[in-house]
Amino acid sequence: ARKWTLKQKIEGMPAVEDFVIATEMLNTTLEDGEILTKAEWWSVDPHMRGIANQLPVGGMLPGGQVARVIKSRHPQFPEGSQVVNNFGWRDLTVSKPGTPDEQEPSTTYGMPDLRGLPDSYALGACGMPGNTAYFGLTKVCQPKEGETLVVSAAAGAVGSIVGQIGKILGCNVIGFAGTDDKVAWLKTLGFDQAYNYKSVDLAKTFQSNVKQGIDCYFDNVGGEFSYHTIRNMNRGGRIAACGALSCYSEDSSKPCLIPFDYMSFIYKGIKMEGFLVLQFAKEWLDGISQLRDWIIEGKLQVRETVSEGFETMPQAFIDVLSGNNTGKKIIKA
Numbered sequence: 663a664r665k666w667t668l669k670q671k672i673e674g675m676p677a678v679e680d681f682v683i684a685t686e687m688l689n690t691t692l693e694d695g696e697i698l699t700k701a702e703w704w705s706v707d708p709h710m711r712g713i714a715n716q717l718p719v720g721g722m723l724p725g726g727q728v729a730r731v732i733k734s735r736h737p738q739f740p741e742g743s744q745v746v747n748n749f750g751w752r753d754l755t756v757s758k759p760g761t762p763d764e765q766e767p768s769t770t771y772g773m774p775d776l777r778g779l780p781d782s783y784a785l786g787a788c789g790m791p792g793n794t795a796y797f798g799l800t801k802v803c804q805p806k807e808g809e810t811l812v813v814s815a816a817a818g819a820v821g822s823i824v825g826q827i828g829k830i831l832g833c834n835v836i837g838f839a840g841t842d843d844k845v846a847w848l849k850t851l852g853f854d855q856a857y858n859y860k861s862v863d864l865a866k867t868f869q870s871n872v873k874q875g876i877d878c879y880f881d882n883v884g885g886e887f888s889y890h891t892i893r894n895m896n897r898g899g900r901i902a903a904c905g906a907l908s909c910y911s912e913d914s915s916k917p918c919l920i921p922f923d924y925m926s927f928i929y930k931g932i933k934m935e936g937f938l939v940l941q942f943a944k945e946w947l948d949g950i951s952q953l954r955d956w957i958i959e960g961k962l963q964v965r966e967t968v969s970e971g972f973e974t975m976p977q978a979f980i981d982v983l984s985g986n987n988t989g990k991k992i993i994k995a
């Protein structure tokens with residue numbers, strides 16, 4: 663098997679030279695309950711940057727795969743079937759998934775019935791990022807029809823789904839992304855307004871164009887952007903704290919701080935709730951079914967930025983951290 667490992671500690675934005683491929687001999691004489699799988703699709707996700715800080719040199723990054731079972735001694739995962747898993751940046755894997763009773767759907771599960779949608783969606787809109795958008799918005803932000811929702815990193819895997827679900831729920835949706843092309847795409851998705859956060863004056867944009875104020879904020883970035891958004895929230899506003907992209911490639915020894923208008927929180931009774939998508943593990947497959955149905959009904963559009971080959975994984979990871987992706991960044995084996 664081949665796996666991508668850390669060649670050296672990463673400082674700031676990763677470089678391709680920070681990673682090296684290691685080979686590993688696998689014992690393919692399987693025991694009861696084991697499967698041998700071959701990756702067909704890999705996911706690279708921004709949160710891996712934080713995990714990389716915790717890894718020793720020589721460690722492998724974790725991450726989702728869609729993989730084909732090529733040998734099996736597990737009745738739930740027969741040879742030839744596909745699994746969605748968290749085996750990481752490697753090609754071949756021997757694993758022992760839990761029995762159906764013990765199994766958490768968010769670790770290894772059989773390929774969900776995507777009714778003809780591409781397999782790779784199981785790592786994006788019909789997988790972890792899709793569920794992050796779906797549960798984070800519906801259960802944490804809980805937007806009501808007619809409310810105004812702001813989404814940061816809106817043209818990414820999670821953000822693009824959040825905004826579109828916001829439209830399905832009848833919200834006025836405002837998205838922010840880092841290039842004019844992404845902004846144009848968000849408008850084609852039905853976002854009511856979209857802006858390039860790198861080129862607009864945020865304070866003026868909110869004051870002039872969001873006069874009704876913000877009721878819900880789905881926060882993927884933290885930082886200065888959050889400060890401006892929160893200052894323009896309405897009484898009773900809700901914030902789903904999903905991620906802090908603005909801090910991921912910063913010095914890991916420092917806490918991720920955001921400027922905070924404390925008095926706004928108090929006077930407006932704003933509620934901010936952090937969440938991890940795994941807390942919705944019991945409803946995992948329900949989320950995926952809902953997302954799949956919306957896609958099939960034409961209510962949700964999906965975009966992927968695909969790179970090809972195991973060798974491209976480090977660059978694909980750098981791309982997702984530096985904004986060179988629209989929709990879900992995915993790697994084809």
Ligand code: NDP
Pocket residue numbers: 707708709790791794815816817818819820821838839840841844882883903904905906907908909937938939940982983984985986987988989990991
């Ligand atoms: P994306 O597909 O959105 O890719 C990351 C994007 O972030 C880039 O394309 C870039 O787009 C943007 N970005 C990078 N740096 C910055 C910055 N400094 N400020 C603002 N935007 C930046 O990634 P995902 O959809 O996979 O993840 C989105 C967020 O959701 C992340 O914070 C991630 O950690 C979080 N997440 C949280 C989960 C949870 O359980 N809480 C689960 C899954 C994801 P642009 O060109 O617009 O700058």
